[in-house]
Amino acid sequence: MAAHVPKYTFKQTLEDVTVTIPLSAKTRAKFVNVKLGNSSIEAALKSTPDDYLIKGTLFNEIIVDESTWSVVDQEELVFNLEKVNKTEWWPHVVTTDPKIDVTKIQPENSKLSDLDDETRGMVEKMMFDQKQKQAGLPSSDELKKRQTLEKFKAMHPELDFSKVDMNNI
Structure with a gap:
Protein backbone atom coordinates (compact mmCIF):
# COMPACT_ATOMS: atom_id res chain seq x y z
CA MET A 1 0.00 0.00 0.00
CA ALA A 2 1.40 3.41 -0.96
CA ALA A 3 2.01 6.03 1.72
CA HIS A 4 -0.67 8.69 2.13
CA VAL A 5 0.42 11.91 0.46
CA PRO A 6 -1.33 15.05 1.73
CA LYS A 7 -3.04 17.26 -0.86
CA TYR A 8 -1.62 20.35 0.81
CA THR A 9 1.63 22.12 1.66
CA PHE A 10 2.24 24.10 4.81
CA LYS A 11 4.62 26.59 6.31
CA GLN A 12 4.70 27.94 9.82
CA THR A 13 6.04 30.34 12.37
CA LEU A 14 5.81 29.75 16.10
CA GLU A 15 2.58 31.79 16.04
CA ASP A 16 0.70 30.30 13.09
CA VAL A 17 0.47 27.67 10.35
CA THR A 18 -0.37 28.49 6.72
CA VAL A 19 -1.88 25.58 4.78
CA THR A 20 -2.15 25.81 0.99
CA ILE A 21 -4.30 23.41 -1.05
CA PRO A 22 -4.26 23.64 -4.85
CA LEU A 23 -7.68 23.85 -6.49
CA SER A 24 -8.82 23.44 -10.06
CA ALA A 25 -8.92 26.73 -11.95
CA LYS A 26 -11.84 29.11 -11.45
CA THR A 27 -12.81 27.79 -8.01
CA ARG A 28 -14.61 30.36 -5.90
CA ALA A 29 -15.01 30.49 -2.13
CA ASP A 50 -17.18 13.22 0.26
CA ASP A 51 -13.81 13.92 -1.39
CA TYR A 52 -12.12 16.00 1.29
CA LEU A 53 -9.34 18.38 0.37
CA ILE A 54 -8.23 18.14 4.01
CA LYS A 55 -9.88 16.48 7.00
CA GLY A 56 -8.75 15.38 10.42
CA THR A 57 -7.48 16.19 13.86
CA LEU A 58 -4.99 19.03 14.00
CA PHE A 59 -1.56 18.43 15.56
CA ASN A 60 -2.43 20.94 18.27
CA GLU A 61 -5.18 23.41 19.11
CA ILE A 62 -5.85 26.62 17.20
CA ILE A 63 -7.66 29.83 18.08
CA VAL A 64 -10.66 29.45 15.78
CA ASP A 65 -11.74 33.12 16.02
CA GLU A 66 -8.24 34.24 14.95
CA SER A 67 -7.90 31.67 12.14
CA THR A 68 -8.99 32.39 8.57
CA TRP A 69 -9.38 30.74 5.19
CA SER A 70 -9.76 32.10 1.68
CA VAL A 71 -9.63 31.10 -1.96
CA VAL A 72 -6.69 32.89 -3.57
CA ASP A 73 -6.74 33.72 -7.31
CA GLN A 74 -9.47 31.06 -7.74
CA GLU A 75 -6.65 28.45 -7.64
CA GLU A 76 -5.72 27.83 -3.99
CA LEU A 77 -7.51 27.30 -0.71
CA VAL A 78 -5.35 28.95 1.95
CA PHE A 79 -5.81 28.54 5.71
CA ASN A 80 -4.04 30.71 8.27
CA LEU A 81 -4.33 28.81 11.55
CA GLU A 82 -3.44 30.75 14.71
CA LYS A 83 -1.70 28.42 17.19
CA VAL A 84 -2.74 28.29 20.85
CA ASN A 85 0.71 27.01 21.89
CA LYS A 86 3.20 29.49 20.40
CA THR A 87 6.30 27.65 21.60
CA GLU A 88 6.41 24.62 19.31
CA TRP A 89 6.77 23.60 15.69
CA TRP A 90 4.13 21.33 14.18
CA PRO A 91 5.53 18.16 12.55
CA HIS A 92 2.31 17.91 10.48
CA VAL A 93 -1.02 19.70 10.24
CA VAL A 94 -3.35 16.69 10.38
CA THR A 95 -2.24 13.95 12.76
CA THR A 96 -2.75 11.14 10.21
CA ASP A 97 -0.36 12.74 7.69
CA PRO A 98 3.39 12.06 7.51
CA LYS A 99 5.59 14.07 9.87
CA ILE A 100 8.38 16.43 8.93
CA ASP A 101 11.61 16.65 10.94
CA VAL A 102 11.03 19.78 13.03
CA THR A 103 14.68 19.79 14.16
CA LYS A 104 15.60 20.96 10.64
CA ILE A 105 13.39 24.06 10.80
CA GLN A 106 15.44 27.23 10.64
CA PRO A 107 13.29 30.16 11.71
CA GLU A 108 13.77 33.50 10.04
CA ASN A 109 16.10 35.77 11.93
CA SER A 110 14.24 38.61 13.48
CA LYS A 111 15.74 42.06 13.36
CA LEU A 112 16.66 43.77 16.61
CA SER A 113 14.83 46.83 15.32
CA ASP A 114 11.59 44.79 15.33
CA LEU A 115 11.80 44.36 19.10
CA ASP A 116 10.51 46.72 21.76
CA ASP A 117 13.17 48.77 23.59
CA GLU A 118 13.27 46.62 26.73
CA THR A 119 13.54 43.31 24.83
CA ARG A 120 16.11 44.74 22.41
CA HIS A 156 37.89 56.57 49.63
CA PRO A 157 41.65 56.61 49.01
CA GLU A 158 42.19 56.02 52.74
CA LEU A 159 40.88 52.42 52.48
CA ASP A 160 42.98 49.40 51.53
CA PHE A 161 41.43 47.48 48.63
CA SER A 162 44.40 45.14 48.03
CA LYS A 163 42.60 42.08 49.39
CA VAL A 164 39.32 42.58 47.44
CA ASP A 165 38.36 39.45 45.50
CA MET A 166 36.33 40.55 42.45
CA ASN A 167 34.80 37.05 42.16
CA ASN A 168 33.06 37.45 45.53
CA ILE A 169 31.45 40.85 44.97
Missing part, protein backbone atom coordinates in the same frame (compact mmCIF):
# COMPACT_ATOMS: atom_id res chain seq x y z
CA LYS A 30 -18.74 29.82 -2.43
CA PHE A 31 -17.91 26.42 -3.99
CA VAL A 32 -16.06 25.28 -0.83
CA ASN A 33 -17.37 23.92 2.49
CA VAL A 34 -15.00 24.56 5.40
CA LYS A 35 -15.29 23.59 9.07
CA LEU A 36 -12.66 24.69 11.57
CA GLY A 37 -12.71 23.54 15.19
CA ASN A 38 -10.17 24.21 17.92
CA SER A 39 -8.55 20.86 17.13
CA SER A 40 -10.06 19.85 13.77
CA ILE A 41 -10.13 20.92 10.15
CA GLU A 42 -12.11 19.85 7.12
CA ALA A 43 -12.69 21.24 3.66
CA ALA A 44 -14.37 19.84 0.55
CA LEU A 45 -15.78 21.17 -2.66
CA LYS A 46 -19.58 21.34 -2.58
CA SER A 47 -19.64 19.43 -5.88
CA THR A 48 -17.75 16.48 -4.30
CA PRO A 49 -18.63 16.64 -0.58
CA GLY A 121 18.22 45.97 25.34
CA MET A 122 18.09 42.54 26.96
CA VAL A 123 19.02 40.76 23.71
CA GLU A 124 21.90 43.18 23.04
CA LYS A 125 23.19 42.61 26.59
CA MET A 126 23.01 38.83 26.11
CA MET A 127 24.85 39.10 22.77
CA PHE A 128 27.56 41.31 24.34
CA ASP A 129 27.95 38.93 27.29
CA GLN A 130 28.21 35.94 24.94
CA LYS A 131 30.99 37.64 22.91
CA GLN A 132 32.79 38.62 26.12
CA LYS A 133 32.57 35.04 27.45
CA GLN A 134 33.92 33.61 24.17
CA ALA A 135 36.85 36.04 24.36
CA GLY A 136 37.49 35.21 28.03
CA LEU A 137 36.53 38.76 29.06
CA PRO A 138 34.25 39.97 31.87
CA SER A 139 30.46 40.14 31.36
CA SER A 140 28.53 43.41 31.45
CA ASP A 141 27.55 42.76 35.09
CA GLU A 142 31.18 42.12 36.04
CA LEU A 143 32.27 45.29 34.22
CA LYS A 144 29.60 47.28 36.09
CA LYS A 145 30.83 45.89 39.43
CA ARG A 146 34.41 46.86 38.57
CA GLN A 147 33.36 50.39 37.59
CA THR A 148 31.44 50.79 40.85
CA LEU A 149 34.43 49.55 42.84
CA GLU A 150 36.78 51.93 41.00
CA LYS A 151 34.48 54.88 41.79
CA PHE A 152 34.31 53.80 45.43
CA LYS A 153 38.13 53.51 45.57
CA ALA A 154 38.48 57.02 44.15
CA MET A 155 36.07 58.37 46.77
Whole structure:
Protein backbone atom coordinates (compact mmCIF):
# COMPACT_ATOMS: atom_id res chain seq x y z
CA MET A 1 0.00 0.00 0.00
CA ALA A 2 1.40 3.41 -0.96
CA ALA A 3 2.01 6.03 1.72
CA HIS A 4 -0.67 8.69 2.13
CA VAL A 5 0.42 11.91 0.46
CA PRO A 6 -1.33 15.05 1.73
CA LYS A 7 -3.04 17.26 -0.86
CA TYR A 8 -1.62 20.35 0.81
CA THR A 9 1.63 22.12 1.66
CA PHE A 10 2.24 24.10 4.81
CA LYS A 11 4.62 26.59 6.31
CA GLN A 12 4.70 27.94 9.82
CA THR A 13 6.04 30.34 12.37
CA LEU A 14 5.81 29.75 16.10
CA GLU A 15 2.58 31.79 16.04
CA ASP A 16 0.70 30.30 13.09
CA VAL A 17 0.47 27.67 10.35
CA THR A 18 -0.37 28.49 6.72
CA VAL A 19 -1.88 25.58 4.78
CA THR A 20 -2.15 25.81 0.99
CA ILE A 21 -4.30 23.41 -1.05
CA PRO A 22 -4.26 23.64 -4.85
CA LEU A 23 -7.68 23.85 -6.49
CA SER A 24 -8.82 23.44 -10.06
CA ALA A 25 -8.92 26.73 -11.95
CA LYS A 26 -11.84 29.11 -11.45
CA THR A 27 -12.81 27.79 -8.01
CA ARG A 28 -14.61 30.36 -5.90
CA ALA A 29 -15.01 30.49 -2.13
CA LYS A 30 -18.74 29.82 -2.43
CA PHE A 31 -17.91 26.42 -3.99
CA VAL A 32 -16.06 25.28 -0.83
CA ASN A 33 -17.37 23.92 2.49
CA VAL A 34 -15.00 24.56 5.40
CA LYS A 35 -15.29 23.59 9.07
CA LEU A 36 -12.66 24.69 11.57
CA GLY A 37 -12.71 23.54 15.19
CA ASN A 38 -10.17 24.21 17.92
CA SER A 39 -8.55 20.86 17.13
CA SER A 40 -10.06 19.85 13.77
CA ILE A 41 -10.13 20.92 10.15
CA GLU A 42 -12.11 19.85 7.12
CA ALA A 43 -12.69 21.24 3.66
CA ALA A 44 -14.37 19.84 0.55
CA LEU A 45 -15.78 21.17 -2.66
CA LYS A 46 -19.58 21.34 -2.58
CA SER A 47 -19.64 19.43 -5.88
CA THR A 48 -17.75 16.48 -4.30
CA PRO A 49 -18.63 16.64 -0.58
CA ASP A 50 -17.18 13.22 0.26
CA ASP A 51 -13.81 13.92 -1.39
CA TYR A 52 -12.12 16.00 1.29
CA LEU A 53 -9.34 18.38 0.37
CA ILE A 54 -8.23 18.14 4.01
CA LYS A 55 -9.88 16.48 7.00
CA GLY A 56 -8.75 15.38 10.42
CA THR A 57 -7.48 16.19 13.86
CA LEU A 58 -4.99 19.03 14.00
CA PHE A 59 -1.56 18.43 15.56
CA ASN A 60 -2.43 20.94 18.27
CA GLU A 61 -5.18 23.41 19.11
CA ILE A 62 -5.85 26.62 17.20
CA ILE A 63 -7.66 29.83 18.08
CA VAL A 64 -10.66 29.45 15.78
CA ASP A 65 -11.74 33.12 16.02
CA GLU A 66 -8.24 34.24 14.95
CA SER A 67 -7.90 31.67 12.14
CA THR A 68 -8.99 32.39 8.57
CA TRP A 69 -9.38 30.74 5.19
CA SER A 70 -9.76 32.10 1.68
CA VAL A 71 -9.63 31.10 -1.96
CA VAL A 72 -6.69 32.89 -3.57
CA ASP A 73 -6.74 33.72 -7.31
CA GLN A 74 -9.47 31.06 -7.74
CA GLU A 75 -6.65 28.45 -7.64
CA GLU A 76 -5.72 27.83 -3.99
CA LEU A 77 -7.51 27.30 -0.71
CA VAL A 78 -5.35 28.95 1.95
CA PHE A 79 -5.81 28.54 5.71
CA ASN A 80 -4.04 30.71 8.27
CA LEU A 81 -4.33 28.81 11.55
CA GLU A 82 -3.44 30.75 14.71
CA LYS A 83 -1.70 28.42 17.19
CA VAL A 84 -2.74 28.29 20.85
CA ASN A 85 0.71 27.01 21.89
CA LYS A 86 3.20 29.49 20.40
CA THR A 87 6.30 27.65 21.60
CA GLU A 88 6.41 24.62 19.31
CA TRP A 89 6.77 23.60 15.69
CA TRP A 90 4.13 21.33 14.18
CA PRO A 91 5.53 18.16 12.55
CA HIS A 92 2.31 17.91 10.48
CA VAL A 93 -1.02 19.70 10.24
CA VAL A 94 -3.35 16.69 10.38
CA THR A 95 -2.24 13.95 12.76
CA THR A 96 -2.75 11.14 10.21
CA ASP A 97 -0.36 12.74 7.69
CA PRO A 98 3.39 12.06 7.51
CA LYS A 99 5.59 14.07 9.87
CA ILE A 100 8.38 16.43 8.93
CA ASP A 101 11.61 16.65 10.94
CA VAL A 102 11.03 19.78 13.03
CA THR A 103 14.68 19.79 14.16
CA LYS A 104 15.60 20.96 10.64
CA ILE A 105 13.39 24.06 10.80
CA GLN A 106 15.44 27.23 10.64
CA PRO A 107 13.29 30.16 11.71
CA GLU A 108 13.77 33.50 10.04
CA ASN A 109 16.10 35.77 11.93
CA SER A 110 14.24 38.61 13.48
CA LYS A 111 15.74 42.06 13.36
CA LEU A 112 16.66 43.77 16.61
CA SER A 113 14.83 46.83 15.32
CA ASP A 114 11.59 44.79 15.33
CA LEU A 115 11.80 44.36 19.10
CA ASP A 116 10.51 46.72 21.76
CA ASP A 117 13.17 48.77 23.59
CA GLU A 118 13.27 46.62 26.73
CA THR A 119 13.54 43.31 24.83
CA ARG A 120 16.11 44.74 22.41
CA GLY A 121 18.22 45.97 25.34
CA MET A 122 18.09 42.54 26.96
CA VAL A 123 19.02 40.76 23.71
CA GLU A 124 21.90 43.18 23.04
CA LYS A 125 23.19 42.61 26.59
CA MET A 126 23.01 38.83 26.11
CA MET A 127 24.85 39.10 22.77
CA PHE A 128 27.56 41.31 24.34
CA ASP A 129 27.95 38.93 27.29
CA GLN A 130 28.21 35.94 24.94
CA LYS A 131 30.99 37.64 22.91
CA GLN A 132 32.79 38.62 26.12
CA LYS A 133 32.57 35.04 27.45
CA GLN A 134 33.92 33.61 24.17
CA ALA A 135 36.85 36.04 24.36
CA GLY A 136 37.49 35.21 28.03
CA LEU A 137 36.53 38.76 29.06
CA PRO A 138 34.25 39.97 31.87
CA SER A 139 30.46 40.14 31.36
CA SER A 140 28.53 43.41 31.45
CA ASP A 141 27.55 42.76 35.09
CA GLU A 142 31.18 42.12 36.04
CA LEU A 143 32.27 45.29 34.22
CA LYS A 144 29.60 47.28 36.09
CA LYS A 145 30.83 45.89 39.43
CA ARG A 146 34.41 46.86 38.57
CA GLN A 147 33.36 50.39 37.59
CA THR A 148 31.44 50.79 40.85
CA LEU A 149 34.43 49.55 42.84
CA GLU A 150 36.78 51.93 41.00
CA LYS A 151 34.48 54.88 41.79
CA PHE A 152 34.31 53.80 45.43
CA LYS A 153 38.13 53.51 45.57
CA ALA A 154 38.48 57.02 44.15
CA MET A 155 36.07 58.37 46.77
CA HIS A 156 37.89 56.57 49.63
CA PRO A 157 41.65 56.61 49.01
CA GLU A 158 42.19 56.02 52.74
CA LEU A 159 40.88 52.42 52.48
CA ASP A 160 42.98 49.40 51.53
CA PHE A 161 41.43 47.48 48.63
CA SER A 162 44.40 45.14 48.03
CA LYS A 163 42.60 42.08 49.39
CA VAL A 164 39.32 42.58 47.44
CA ASP A 165 38.36 39.45 45.50
CA MET A 166 36.33 40.55 42.45
CA ASN A 167 34.80 37.05 42.16
CA ASN A 168 33.06 37.45 45.53
CA ILE A 169 31.45 40.85 44.97
